[in-house]
Amino acid sequence: MTGGASPSGEVKLQRRISLFNGITIIVGVIVGSGIFVSPKGVFAMLGALCYAELGTSIPKSGGDYAYIHEAFGGCASFLFLWVALVIVNPTSIAIIALTFANYALQPFYGECPPSENVVNLLAACVIAILTFINCYSVKITTITNDFFTITKVVALGAIIIAGCVSLLQGNFEHIEMPELMSGSNWSPSSLSLAFYSGVFSFSGFSYLNFVTEELQDPFRNLPRAIYISIPLVTLLYLFVNIAYFSVLSVDEILDSAAVAITFSERIFQYLAYFMPFFVACSCIGSLNGILFTCSRMFFAGARIGQLPELLSMISVHFFTPMPSLIFLGATSIIMLFSANIYKLINYLAFAESLVVFSSVAGLLLMRFTRKDLDRPIKLNIIIPILFFAMCLFLLIFPFFNQPKELFAGVGLILSGLPVYFLFVYNTRRPSCLYNPWVCLTHFIQKVLCCVPESEGKAAEE
Secondary structure (H helix, E strand, O other): OOOOOOOOOOOOOOOOEOHHHHHHHHHHHHOOOHHHHOOOOOOOHHHHHHHHHHHHHOOOOOOHHHHHHHHHOHHHHHHHHHHHHHHHHHHHHHHHHHHHHHHHHHHHHOOOOOOHHHHHHHHHHHHHHHHHHHHHOHHHHHHHHHHHHHHHHHHHHHHHHHHHHHHHOOOOHHHOHHHHHOOOOOOHHHHHHHHHHHHHHOHHHHHHHHHHHHEOOHHHHHHHHHHHHHHHHHHHHHHHHHHHHHHOOHHHHHHOOOHHHHHHHHHOHHHHHHHHHHHHHHHHHHHHHHHHHHHHHHHHHHHOOOOOHHHHEEEOOOOOOHHHHHHHHHHHHHHHOOOOHHHHHHHHHHHHHHHHHHHHHHHHHHHHHOOOOOOOOOOOOHHHHHHHHHHHHHHHOHHHHOHHHHHHHHHHHHOHHHHHHHHHHOOOOOHHHHHHHHHHHHHHHHHHOEEEHHHOHHHOO
């Protein structure tokens, strides 16, 4: 066994993520391609505070999954795991990879769009490469994430500076309140759908909680990373949108397929050709962050027996959850070639809101049922109650505007119930289904040189 093992000789995930790495993970996941492509919907500080308490009270990898399991038990946590496994994570990765491929290929194809097969193949290649990096080294993974996060922040900084120059030249006509507020819809259902976009745009604020066990000094660095990242992203989003409005009208922003490119063509001229490169870099950073963090959720679920044992295994050479990473990368590549992938996007924001709602509901519940729980950070009860009420608002009112999509999302989540009772809750699983999987697990275990955490000592040389 190499130097990454614990003093007891066990194979386990190592604490290799610094405070700076934690900040770039949060910023890198939140600031994806959306602010470059379509900043039409940009609520998160209250939620981030709640997750700081959750992450320091329950310092386990897995993020929302771990909190829902602690508060509500196995069935509720499995349903979250199910929807993340089947739709949320593979679809999110696939969509970002497709966005990367389209922008990376744009300089070579010009105004003629590349074929669907070319886009899919390039997207599959970048997912495969990032999966390999994540399997090989946590250090290289965090360096990759740091680099692409810094790149996207520099690109956004350039947009902000250009917007400031435009404002100094007196271009205020598009940021006056009458134009900004024209055509606004103030109905509760429309407002809730608008907040959906805000939740989805800031959904990465909880992703560092997925890798709590690998964060150095998590009781200090987890809240610090959140407190630094959320204001930073909020300011970036605010100033970038002001920069856009200094050059473009509301209608131009709404009609643009890629606002950053339209903005650059108007103000940077020849430098606009570099904007697709920055969008592609932003996508790579988000892809890398999601692969790194969400693979730990499947690892955490398998570790307590809610997913196959294979996904709870760690490489004895690289100390990474290699099977979980390969599984997530493979399902994301499969999702690329699904004809209905864009239809699944409608369910993502609802699923994100439901997960955040469940985690905060768990925080409130554990204030009464787990009073003895050590809480290094304990918020005033008003903060989680206020955030809980906002999440409840987000879950109820969209049903009046998009009932079919949201009922379909609920049905998709509940489809995990039969799977839970047949394969998790039921201890008398048919041997015809169980034994072949055991043989496959042992075979893959030998090929990948992976062992479960509990078997770390047996692997020591």
